[in-house]
Amino acid sequence: MAPVVVDELVKRYPKRPVNAVDGVSFHVERGEVFGLLGPNGAGKTTTVGVLTTRVRPTSGRGMVSGVDVVRDPVAARRRIGVVPQRSNLDRALSARQNLLFHAAYHGISAEMRRERAAALLAEFGLADRADDKVDFYSGGQSQRVMIARALMHEPDVLFLDEPTTGLDPQARLFVWDRIRDLRGRGVTMILTTHDMDEATQLCRRVGIMDRGKILALDTPDALTATVPGKNTLEVGIHSDGVDRPTFIELLAAVPGVERVEPVSQAPSGPLRLRLYVASDAPLMVAPVARVVSDAGGTLQELAIGKPSLEDVFIHLTGRALR
Amino acid sequence: MATVVAEPRVMHPSFLTVFVAILRRDITVTFREFPAFLAQVILQPLFMLFVFGRVLADLGFTRAGYAAQLFPGIVALTIAITGLQAVAFPLVIEFSFTKEIEDRLLAPIPTALVGLEKIVFAAIRSLIAGLVMFPVGFLVLGSIPFDLGRLWILVAFFILGSLAGGAMGLTLGTLTPFNRINIMFAIVLTPIIFTGCTQYPWPSLSKLPWFQVVTLFNPITYVSEGIRSALLPRGPHMPTWIAAALLIVALVGFSYVGITGFRRRAID
Numbered sequence: 007m008a009p010v011v012v013d014e015l016v017k018r019y020p021k022r023p024v025n026a027v028d029g030v031s032f033h034v035e036r037g038e039v040f041g042l043l044g045p046n047g048a049g050k051t052t053t054v055g056v057l058t059t060r061v062r063p064t065s066g067r068g069m070v071s072g073v074d075v076v077r078d079p080v081a082a083r084r085r086i087g088v089v090p091q092r093s094n095l096d097r098a099l100s101a102r103q104n105l106l107f108h109a110a111y112h113g114i115s116a117e118m119r120r121e122r123a124a125a126l127l128a129e130f131g132l133a134d135r136a137d138d139k140v141d142f143y144s145g146g147q148s149q150r151v152m153i154a155r156a157l158m159h160e161p162d163v164l165f166l167d168e169p170t171t172g173l174d175p176q177a178r179l180f181v182w183d184r185i186r187d188l189r190g191r192g193v194t195m196i197l198t199t200h201d202m203d204e205a206t207q208l209c210r211r212v213g214i215m216d217r218g219k220i221l222a223l224d225t226p227d228a229l230t231a232t233v234p235g236k237n238t239l240e241v242g243i244h245s246d247g248v249d250r251p252t253f254i255e256l257l258a259a260v261p262g263v264e265r266v267e268p269v270s271q272a273p274s275g276p277l278r279l280r281l282y283v284a285s286d287a288p289l290m291v292a293p294v295a296r297v298v299s300d301a302g303g304t305l306q307e308l309a310i311g312k313p314s315l316e317d318v319f320i321h322l323t324g325r326a327l328r
Numbered sequence: 329m330a331t332v333v334a335e336p337r338v339m340h341p342s343f344l345t346v347f348v349a350i351l352r353r354d355i356t357v358t359f360r361e362f363p364a365f366l367a368q369v370i371l372q373p374l375f376m377l378f379v380f381g382r383v384l385a386d387l388g389f390t391r392a393g394y395a396a397q398l399f400p401g402i403v404a405l406t407i408a409i410t411g412l413q414a415v416a417f418p419l420v421i422e423f424s425f426t427k428e429i430e431d432r433l434l435a436p437i438p439t440a441l442v443g444l445e446k447i448v449f450a451a452i453r454s455l456i457a458g459l460v461m462f463p464v465g466f467l468v469l470g471s472i473p474f475d476l477g478r479l480w481i482l483v484a485f486f487i488l489g490s491l492a493g494g495a496m497g498l499t500l501g502t503l504t505p506f507n508r509i510n511i512m513f514a515i516v517l518t519p520i521i522f523t524g525c526t527q528y529p530w531p532s533l534s535k536l537p538w539f540q541v542v543t544l545f546n547p548i549t550y551v552s553e554g555i556r557s558a559l560l561p562r563g564p565h566m567p568t569w570i571a572a573a574l575l576i577v578a579l580v581g582f583s584y585v586g587i588t589g590f591r592r593r594a595i596d
């Protein structure tokens with residue numbers, strides 16, 4: 007059985023007019039990193055809350071490692087590790103004690119606790135500050151302690167709720183590397199994020215969530231393939247005095263080009279355009295270059311791009327993600 | 329693609345193991361700063377004993393023997409209030425602000441037992457605070473009442489009173505939203521300090537019947553009267569078994585409300 011199964015999950019918080027989670031179904035396979043991607047208030051944390059026994063669902067079912075999270079929350083808690091969106095470290099304790107007590111709550115022997123804590127603290131680059139109170143830790147350090155803590159009892163499924171929100175680029179890359187490590191070791195993970203890049207980098211499959219519903223669910227590649235104007239071509243043209251709108255008209259007329267959009271540009275620089283093309287973008291390079299030079303311009307820059315998950319989201323909802 | 333993933337090993341600790349680990353966390357945190365803990369619990373009763381038991385007596389405002397009546401009440405008050413505060417304040421903050429308690433709520437144990445742990449931990453603090461009152465009382469008052477033959481009654485009311493204080497704290501802590509913490513404690517704490525038959529034995533209130541009835545709604549009354557009966561059997565006090573029975577009723581009631589409230593706060 008899949009380690010995580012979610013079936014028609016609904017959650018309406020008391021005194022709320024709408025469902026925070028509104029009929030969500032998905033499953034996660036063993037060893038898979040599954041992403042829940044969506045804007046603020048989409049219902050990501052609520053979904054994770056149900057699966058981690060902290061939120062009681064209004065209806066529907068959540069199973070973790072074959073255990074129904076509503077019927078047997080204690081058994082579910084033995085099998086999950088949770089890294090919450092907001093720090094919930096025990097501030098009265100040091101990082102090492104946070105790890106040791108967590109393991110004690112999960113019934114791990116004293117000797118094993120110490121061994122694992124030392125190993126995880128080293129792995130997460132926390133060894134030198136391990137005995138400082140976590141009160142004084144930076145956001146990135148706290149995040150690392152929380153991930154290490156969640157791994158102390160070797161959970162079957164790890165939940166990461168926006169693990170890199172608010173971290174600087176370096177701290178974020180560090181967390182990404184750790185997640186890739188875990189992925190390499192076969193740990194099943196559910197990761198929520200509103201960062202497209204993160205979802206693309208880390209997740210095998212992504213569920214795009216908005217207003218409590220999953221709008222689309224597939225691999226990042228398959229999702230981006232659903233956006234019309236599959237591929238894009240970005241060009242920078244030195245116009246040599248030729249009228250700019252003329253280029254846009256000429257390029258839009260090239261067979262295979264679906265749409266031409268000007269891209270933000272400096273007034274003196276080259277004319278930058280994004281071309282949405284129907285067929286493979288590389289095949290369009292030659293005809294586009296010909297049209298540009300025939301019209302008296304010079305092709306200065308050229309980049310082949312694919313639509314991102316962001317484009318998928320805009321395509322699905324008509325809104326930007328943030 | 330043939331990926332081999334080991335079947336996960338799942339630990340099955342007993343509820344008792346998990347409970348003890350959570351209790352150990354609270355004990356570690358409290359007793360690491362033992363002097364601070366002592367200062368917290370000793371100062372208020374120390375000054376009460378000094379002013380009411382010593383200063384007023386020396387100035388002739390109270391009758392001889394009042395200090396002996398006061399001492400058991402102060403012990404009871406210390407026990408109950410220490411337990412109440414040990415749970416109520418930290419709980420409001422942990423639930424609303426630091427979320428510290430979440431890691432314990434994710435431990436493999438029923439949520440109700442995490443709430444029960446709060447009561448037991450508070451009771452441990454209370455017992456220590458109650459014991460410390462004996463040397464403090466001796467130093468301040470010069471002599472304190474004691475009856476070795478009734479030690480078992482003292483022990484029983486120490487335990488019941490400690491648990492009741494913790495249960496009251498759990499009730500208060502789970503019913504108070506974070507933004508009401510100041511007003512809530514002001515409204516609740518002051519009245520229960522002065523209506524718990526701490527500074528006067530309950531039977532002597534027969535001269536003030538309406539107030540005698542009011543004090544019955546405060547569980548601290550039963551702790552005070554029980555400890556009075558243990559330490560000063562010949563002085564006026566409520567019948568011991570009535571005090572014990574009503575204290576047990578209060579303990580069960582507050583534990584039920586407190587643990588129910590705890591579960592409601594713990595799970596959205």
Ligand SMILES: Nc1ncnc2c1ncn2[C@@H]1O[C@H](COP(=O)(O)OP(=O)(O)OP(=O)(O)O)[C@@H](O)[C@H]1O
Nearest residue numbers: 019022026044045046047048049050051052053596
């Ligand atoms: N405890 C609660 N009580 C009432 N409403 C809540 C509660 N928690 C969340 N909500 C509401 O449910 C909806 C979904 O919230 P949720 O936290 O699941 O979203 P999210 O996708 O995690 O958002 P974010 O990216 O901001 O973390 C929101 O409208 C939120 O206001």
Ligand SMILES: [Mg+2]
Nearest residue numbers: 050051052091
């Ligand atoms: Mg969230």
